[in-house]
Amino acid sequence: MDYEVFDLGDVRLQRGATLRDAKLAYKTYGELNAAKDNAIVYPTWYSGQHYDNEWLIGEGMALDPSRYFVIIPNMLGNGLSSSPSNTPEPHDRARFPEVTMHDNVRLQHRLVTERFGIERLELVTGWSMGAGQTYQWALSYPEMVRRILPFCGSAKTSLHNFVFLEGVKAALTADAQWHHGWYREQPVTGLRAMARVYAGWGFCQQFYREQIYSREPLGYGSLEDFLVGFWEGLFLKRDANNLLTMLWTWQHADLGGTPGYAGVEDALAGIRAMTIIMPGEQDLYFPPEDNEWEQARIPGAELRVIPGAWGHFAGGGLNPVDTAFIDDALKELLDREAPF
Amino acid sequence: MDYEVFDLGDVRLQRGATLRDAKLAYKTYGELNAAKDNAIVYPTWYSGQHYDNEWLIGEGMALDPSRYFVIIPNMLGNGLSSSPSNTPEPHDRARFPEVTMHDNVRLQHRLVTERFGIERLELVTGWSMGAGQTYQWALSYPEMVRRILPFCGSAKTSLHNFVFLEGVKAALTADAQWHHGWYREQPVTGLRAMARVYAGWGFCQQFYREQIYSREPLGYGSLEDFLVGFWEGLFLKRDANNLLTMLWTWQHADLGGTPGYAGVEDALAGIRAMTIIMPGEQDLYFPPEDNEWEQARIPGAELRVIPGAWGHFAGGGLNPVDTAFIDDALKELLDREAPF
Structure with a gap:
């Protein structure tokens, strides 16, 4: 620790x-x-x-x-x-x-x-x-x-930011394994879905247009490699209820x-x-x-x-x-x- | 007809x-x-x-x-x-x-x-x-x-547009009821989730900042009313496989x-x-x-x-x-x- x-x-x-x-x-x-x-x-x-x-x-x-x-x-x-x-x-x-x-x-x-x-x-x-x-x-x-x-x-x-987060939340909680927070195992389908939703928001149009994810210092092998390796990897290591608690803090x-x-x-x-x-x-x-x-x-x-x-x-x-x-x-x- | x-x-x-x-x-x-x-x-x-x-x-x-x-x-x-x-x-x-x-x-x-x-x-x-x-x-x-x-x-x-659609698709298909397209009933949780993801993309920051959804000609009673009434209503009347077919056409x-x-x-x-x-x-x-x-x-x-x-x-x-x-x-x- x-x-x-x-x-x-x-x-x-x-x-x-x-x-x-x-x-x-x-x-x-x-x-x-x-x-x-x-x-x-x-x-x-x-x-x-x-x-x-x-x-x-x-x-x-x-x-x-x-x-x-x-x-x-x-x-x-x-x-x-x-x-x-x-x-x-x-x-x-x-x-x-x-x-x-x-x-x-x-x-x-x-x-x-x-x-x-x-x-x-x-x-x-x-x-x-x-x-x-x-x-x-x-x-x-x-x-x-x-x-x-x-x-x-x-x-x-802002209200637009709030709506963006509604999409993130909806993707995570669309996974029935989430079970309104009483999951036995992490709702990994939902975590991966929220990561894909987030991907378009966290970086901008020009970032993707110029494929900056494929160059140093990121250097991902493809767009899919970036979506899985960076984005899904970012949220899969988190707990769904924790993410929802922080999301509530953010929205409010x-x-x-x-x-x-x-x-x-x-x-x-x-x-x-x-x-x-x-x-x-x-x-x-x-x-x-x-x-x-x-x-x-x-x-x-x-x-x-x-x-x-x-x-x-x-x-x-x-x-x-x-x-x-x-x-x-x-x-x-x-x-x-x-x-x- | x-x-x-x-x-x-x-x-x-x-x-x-x-x-x-x-x-x-x-x-x-x-x-x-x-x-x-x-x-x-x-x-x-x-x-x-x-x-x-x-x-x-x-x-x-x-x-x-x-x-x-x-x-x-x-x-x-x-x-x-x-x-x-x-x-x-x-x-x-x-x-x-x-x-x-x-x-x-x-x-x-x-x-x-x-x-x-x-x-x-x-x-x-x-x-x-x-x-x-x-x-x-x-x-x-x-x-x-x-x-x-x-x-x-x-x-x-564009690649950014492709990524936005990845998020839409991931939200829809995170619903286990989708069942890889072999659903008995529409995956309504997924359809509603994709609608919420879409909501932040279809309109822009200024649209939400100025609460244009609440004024004429739209006139929704609240942000949530707009998310349910406009967005969820838009996709709930569609078939999930149809939406995924058109999404594939769009992405490619x-x-x-x-x-x-x-x-x-x-x-x-x-x-x-x-x-x-x-x-x-x-x-x-x-x-x-x-x-x-x-x-x-x-x-x-x-x-x-x-x-x-x-x-x-x-x-x-x-x-x-x-x-x-x-x-x-x-x-x-x-x-x-x-x-x-």
Whole structure:
């Protein structure tokens, strides 16, 4: 086991359920300094686990463990933190409660403050649903978060994004072996089906037109090889109930649902962190237009589009060009004098 | 029964199978004149039947039945022409053979020439897979087709479009009730799942962002109402094997596979008809970029983008603005002096 677990005890969730004996799995990189002012939080994405985030951490990179203390908290439902697959009866499997972005961040805040005694974060950043948690950090703890760089995500799940996820969910649950969550074995036909549905969304038209999957750094032998090797492989190693729990969190992500705010517009105006929002130029479900709308409402925020043909996976750490582009922006943001 | 059936006899298909006692269902509008020079062919689209095309036909419109003789041939596999659902054993259901765009058009050509004795077509036009048949008409019978106006379609199915269809297919076939095509009752869970997958593709981000589904002329009460009422309703009335037959035709559509041509570039250069190609500005699976590429290769072709937020369904006849835009282009094209 290459990660730690923080015991949260019984947790009352935003939608009303109590998650008993809740666990937050996390991993840290680098050392927390004596002043406790070099910490960065970097949440995970849909189906991802902490090690899937490591491509953005390294010597000489913005997230340099010789300089910063990087905490990767695993999202609830991802199979390492409390999830349908690892929670005991009676809240296991199909009975695992509904979890919001707000819940995730509130529990991560407890980890950061109670376990480490950290009062300021130099940065929160994340990809996709990790970006959603990033916005939530900035809003929920404005006095604590100096900078944010959400990439390929949004503060509120758009209706089109919601519909895309309806298709993913419908494909997974069309497999009768799913059995409304009470499966004896994973519904592998459904997992493979959801992977094929996802394939057209995760990368864009140009990515397929130019057969980028067949070239370095991916280098798949054919389109079918890519669909099986990359896409089916990605979801077959996950648990169906876990995927559905995170999907619910994603579909219902809404920064405007934060207590004390009257909708997402009001919430965005409440962000105090220095902000760079980075959409992928051809992201099909987090399109740049949605981030433009946000950028205009967050005080002082900058929008910086990741150019190129990798769609949503511009933020997935799969190619060195996009990684360098994101890393450069992180360096620039970390070098800026924060307002507090 | 509001249509006619043309008996084709035994037909050898492009991929080798023989479709025995093949039937082509069609409907005509208006009268063929004595010179037989006022005919228009207007093929159907994925899952559509002839009556689904009628929105583009009417007094005062380009396709005016008081002036033109409009023939709508039903695509093979659509449930009216020879299809898995209506072909007797042994070529019924899961044994129905693979049908290409080329096959469809060759049989439509027999209808037009053998049944009606027509030697020249004023126009071929169609939406989506109907557009694919339109390109094929122009290439297969260059001396016969004066003008074409394919809208929201392509001459060759792109790899991204292929992947989108993989997702649709995977969702439908994840339902065990499908039983590899030997179902006793329709796999309704799979049909509903494929409908939800399709929903995010058929309309674009802006369409959902602005909740256009909730306004006139659609006027659905909620997003869920639209997903069930429009999308699930669209596919639940179809037969699963029929849908899979047409999906195969779509995935393998390639004008460049026409005998005598060395790929799609060569094929496009062989089109002699006066051509206006009309993509929907925000069509997610037939994006304008793919039509631009074609337009540059068809001698004298014009590209005219249908503006707006209706995605692929800009060509679906659902709103009067897009209908008028397409109708205007058809009028303009029909008014142009053809080269022969």
